[in-house]
Amino acid sequence: MTRYLVLLGPPGVGKGTQAKIISERTGLAHISSGDLFRENLKNQTELGKLAQTYMSRGELVPDDVTIGMIRERLSRPDCKAGAILDGFPRTPTQADALEAMLDEFNGHVDAAPFITGDEDVLVERLGDRWTCRANGHIYNQKSNPPREPGICDFDGSELYQREDDKPETVKRRIHVYLEQTSPLIDYYRRRGKLIEIDGMQTIEQVTQALVSALDIQSSL
Ligand code: AP5
Ligand code: MG
Numbered sequence: 001m002t003r004y005l006v007l008l009g010p011p012g013v014g015k016g017t018q019a020k021i022i023s024e025r026t027g028l029a030h031i032s033s034g035d036l037f038r039e040n041l042k043n044q045t046e047l048g049k050l051a052q053t054y055m056s057r058g059e060l061v062p063d064d065v066t067i068g069m070i071r072e073r074l075s076r077p078d079c080k081a082g083a084i085l086d087g088f089p090r091t092p093t094q095a096d097a098l099e100a101m102l103d104e105f106n107g108h109v110d111a112a113p114f115i116t117g118d119e120d121v122l123v124e125r126l127g128d129r130w131t132c133r134a135n136g137h138i139y140n141q142k143s144n145p146p147r148e149p150g151i152c153d154f155d156g157s158e159l160y161q162r163e164d165d166k167p168e169t170v171k172r173r174i175h176v177y178l179e180q181t182s183p184l185i186d187y188y189r190r191r192g193k194l195i196e197i198d199g200m201q202t203i204e205q206v207t208q209a210l211v212s213a214l215d216i217q218s219s220l
């Protein structure tokens with residue numbers, strides 16, 4: 001069965017952390033628009049250089065560029081069974097474009113889990129985040145530290161702090177989220193897809209809440 005999930009929630013609430021866990025359990029592809037932009041930047045593509053000018057300011061990359069990138073990613077073979085979308089859509093225009101795209105692939109958004117969190121906790125979490133250079137594995141020096149400081153448990157690559165995790169940029173990202181992305185909460189609620197999940201619990205508790213709300217079999 002094809003299944004497309006849209007993870008909603010403010011910066012730092014745990015979308016990437018949970019998407020990686022749910023992707024492993026279900027075999028659904030994990031598509032993070034932020035990771036795709038960062039990969040493009042690492043490879044110094046034109047798209048990466050363009051995206052960086054927006055990301056470093058905490059602003060959204062323009063819709064047309066973002067939609068084109070996601071369309072290409074969703075058409076790859078590993079998305080045949082569906083995907084977990086993390087960070088896309090982020091505007092109503094992107095959400096409409098996603099509906100049209102999935103129509104082409106004979107699919108639709110099955111559910112939109114909305115992970116909620118308090119602003120002060122988000123700023124603190126992002127200040128403590130360390131990200132793996134090779135594959136974007138996510139750590140936190142307080143809540144989810146690596147076994148060895150500065151080194152990824154999974155692939156041994158270097159951990160770094162994202163440039164946009166500085167407190168001023170995080171505040172801007174939260175503002176942009178509230179202005180441009182939060183209308184998607186109603187967008188998916190009106191379509192009967194929204195599932196609210198309390199993101200202020202431990203990582204394991206949030207996973208458990210997602211697993212039961214999405215009816216994911218633990219054997220998967
Ligand atoms: P993106 O990379 O998507 O960043 P974001 O949405 O701001 O979200 P984050 O990745 O910061 O947070 P997260 O929710 O994934 O939290 P995480 O799991 O890491 O986007 C970056 C930029 O790219 C944007 O600003 C924009 O410029 C551009 N962009 C991306 N998509 C776009 C789009 N569609 N359109 C236009 N522009 C776009 O967790 C955070 C920390 O908390 C970690 O340290 C983690 O270990 C810890 N943690 C997680 N869960 C818990 C928990 N339950 N308890 C304690 N700690 C926890
Ligand atoms: Mg993320």
